[in-house]
Amino acid sequence: MLSLVVRIPTVAQSSLHAPNDVTHITVGQSVSLLGGAWKFTIGDSPLDPVTKKPLWANSLFDDSEWETISLTPARPTLDPFFGYPDYVPGWTVNGHPGYSGYAWYRIRVKIDAPTGTRLALTGPDTVDDGFQVFDNGTLIGSFGDFSSSHPTVYSYQPTIFQLPSAAPNGLADGTRTFAFRVWMAPFTPLMVPNAGGFHGPLRLGEADAVAKLHQLHRLNLIRLFAEEPAEALLCFLFVLLAIGFSVFDRSDKVYSWIAVGYLLLGALRVVEIIYSVNQIVGSSTANILMDAVLTPVILGVWVMMWLVWFRLERPVWLPGAIGALTLLFMVGDLIGEELIFGLSSHRVAAAFLLLTVVVRLGFLALLFLVVILGVRKQGREGWIALPAVLLLGLVRFQRELVLLTRFDGWEIFGVGVTPAVVADLLLALALFLLLLRRLFFSLRLQREQARDIQQAAEVQQVILPESRTMYPGLLIETEYRAARLVGGDFFQIIPHASNGSILIVAGDVTGKGLQAGMTVALLVGAIRSTAELNADPLFLLEALNRRLVGRNSSQATCLALSIAADGNVTLANAGHLPPYLNGLSLEMEGALPLGMIEASEFSVTRFHIAPSDRLVIISDGIIEATDKNGQLFGFDRVSQLLRANVAVKVLADAAEHFGQEDDISLVAVTRLA
Structure with a gap:
């Protein structure tokens, strides 16, 4: 005793x-x-x-x-x-x-x-x-x-x-x-x-x-610190979850912000674990990492995450304000908490400490502003996210709550559980449910978009001519390979029974995908309606140019040619590749694509195709096909194959296997004896 x-x-x-x-x-x-x-x-x-x-x-x-x-x-x-x-x-x-x-x-x-x-x-x-x-x-x-x-x-x-x-x-x-x-x-x-x-x-x-x-x-x-490794593990699991969700919808940047936020939060927990149970990291170094670096950045990332979550583009100053508050928070904590001994006097430190309080309140105000704008913009979606946002406020302002209430948590089965831990877990649960809901709607939207694209592709196939068609005195072969489900290349073949001529229009719309497909549909309709009024190639290009001028990102190269019954050809060009006659590229003047300027002038070329001559129109997707070494298919290969008189399908196959990057289209016209 x-x-x-x-x-x-x-x-x-x-x-x-x-x-x-x-x-x-x-x-x-x-x-x-x-x-x-x-x-x-x-x-x-x-x-x-x-x-x-x-x-x-x-x-x-x-x-x-x-x-x-x-x-x-x-x-x-x-x-x-x-x-x-x-x-x-x-x-x-x-x-x-x-x-x-x-x-x-x-x-x-x-x-x-x-x-x-x-x-x-x-x-x-x-x-x-x-x-x-x-x-x-x-x-x-x-x-x-x-x-x-x-x-x-x-x-x-x-x-x-x-x-x-x-x-x-x-x-x-x-x-x-x-x-x-x-x-x-x-x-x-x-x-x-x-x-x-x-x-x-x-x-x-x-x-x-x-x-x-x-x-x-x-x-x-x-x-007492047993919950810290579990919380760190939960953070890193959320990083993997957010990355996994981003695979399903790469266009939604919110998953990237969540991954970054939880990655930084997991790093904060790791520093806390090392600091709390070992004498490896000193208090000054640990507090610089935790208070002056990770905590402000995490808070800034979370506010940005909700900004992206609600898809808020206005007010435009919000991202800049978040960045400025993050920097002020870092400087305020570094100086105000006197984390670097002797850096400033106590009076200066007290002023910067007051600055951090103002900055934290500024973050809280921005957070609520984002929520209010999100509710106004998205209604129900904003109200559903509100509990998670309130939990985020509790988590990030836990120090003030502890000092205010003098309450720091509970002990459950001998393990210390703080209000911050409970709020973190509830926040993770709320975010998980919100992410599942967001992913569900995202996948449903993707299915609807895929269905729209499939329907657009089907419409595009309907408006394309047959791959092999016989006209009086002419054999016309076509081939089309879209780089995506919906392509931006187009061609139309319109015979005129009154004079026996054939109007052929081929072109390439800028861009790919559904937007390019919609522009193609617009041009095909315009070609059909204009040709009924006047089938002159120059008149046609001028009409198409007026349709595209003023439409954002709606430009197209185009070539229109009229083949008379006697073999005389009138060709008008708007920035398209020259056609090949018997394997040789035709000489013609260049011109601007459609949709660039309203008073654009297009080059006009006239020539004759004799019996057995073969005229081939190609798109730049053939020339620009690229192999794994970065080499282009190029003009020489095209000319060599055409001089060998290969079928258009063979030429399209060669470019596709070489390394297709863009839409491929060909129109071959052979004058019969």
Whole structure:
């Protein structure tokens, strides 16, 4: 058993004296709490000019003028962060508000123990933020790196210090003075309620018993942070989920924003895990990463995600405002929390800390503005997303809620669960349901679009002429290969019974897909209606040009030629490739495509095709076919194949197998003998 006897100190006659304010401890099989009769003062000790050791660590130093404090709580209280019992508020609420820096604790203990008993001492359950411990003026350990003027401290973990069996530099009766030099960083009071120094008693006793208690506290720390790895895993699973959803709908950028948001949130959780259970990352570095980098960026990404979610394009200043607030948040936290020691004065830091409050409120205002605009634009979709947005606000402003309510969570089966964790889980659930709903509507829209495209392709096939047609004195062969389901190439063959001539129109609309297909349908209708009035190629191109001018992104190359019964040909060209006559490219002047300018002038060429001559019109999809090495099919291959008099199907197959990139169309006209 351990017995404690506390004696009231007498008035000291000098700074170094034989003290009589001693706590008696009898060491048995249990561990004693060092809770009362502590001496405390703020500031740092001067050094002994001879030994260069702190004077306040000396066992004979007169600390009678210091405050006498107790580390035993007045009533049972749990540590709000680690869940340890016997929590004691720090010095900021016990007479030293706003103070950060060095402070000292001292206690004198007389230990009665059998000879050869190994002794050990634990640090407090919680401390802000690091300390050195002295046994009768001899440094026996520390928590943190005190090798520089600005100590490097860590997220607190339970500590244990082995004591020598004989007190170093002790009094004859074996009395030992334990002195603790404590350092609290400037940013700690901003994040920790009741901050400042020790938050509970120390424990002293037989080494094995103390070691078991230390191990229990260590396991308790790991248990309390058990939800962090699970939350990090959930974040990374959401990243994979968002990436998977994006595969089904690459046009929806919201999945990318969600993936980035949860990737950064998972990285934040990983930093928190490493920081909380290991002495790898110092508090300053960890807080720079968590508070000044990841937290502002995550908040900016989430607000942008909802902006994209609601497809808000106005007001146009919203993305810029989000970026500006993110940068201000980062700078405000970096300077305001004094995360880099000596970067600014306390007065400047206080101003920047106020800036971060304004910025966070600005983020909250933007978030609600986005929701209001989203509800106005999408109605039901906005109201359905509202719970998730409110949860996001709770998650991102958890610090203010904790400080305001003084409530930091629950303990469920020994695992600490904070309101932020609950809000994170509910947010993930809400987003998952919203994403499923969004994906369902996206897939339904894609099916409708695919059906529309299929119908457009069917219509396009209907309006194309037969692949092989006989006319009086002419054999016309055609071939068409769309790069997509709906193509942008077109051709029409219109015979005129009155004079025996044939009008052939071929062209290529800019772009691909459904939009190009709709432009093709427009041009084919215009070709048919115009040809009934006047089949002259130049008149036709001028009419088509008027139809396209003024339509955004609606341009087309086009070639129109009229073949008379005697073989005379009139050809008008609007930027299309020249046709090939018996394998050789015709010489003709260039011209602008249709739809460029209203008063465009088109070149006109006249020539004759004799019996057995073959005239072939091709689209640029044949020339621009590209193999895996980046080589073009080119004009030479086309000319070589046409001089060999291959069928149009053979030429189309050759270009397609070479590496089709664009629509392929051919029209071959052979004058019969």
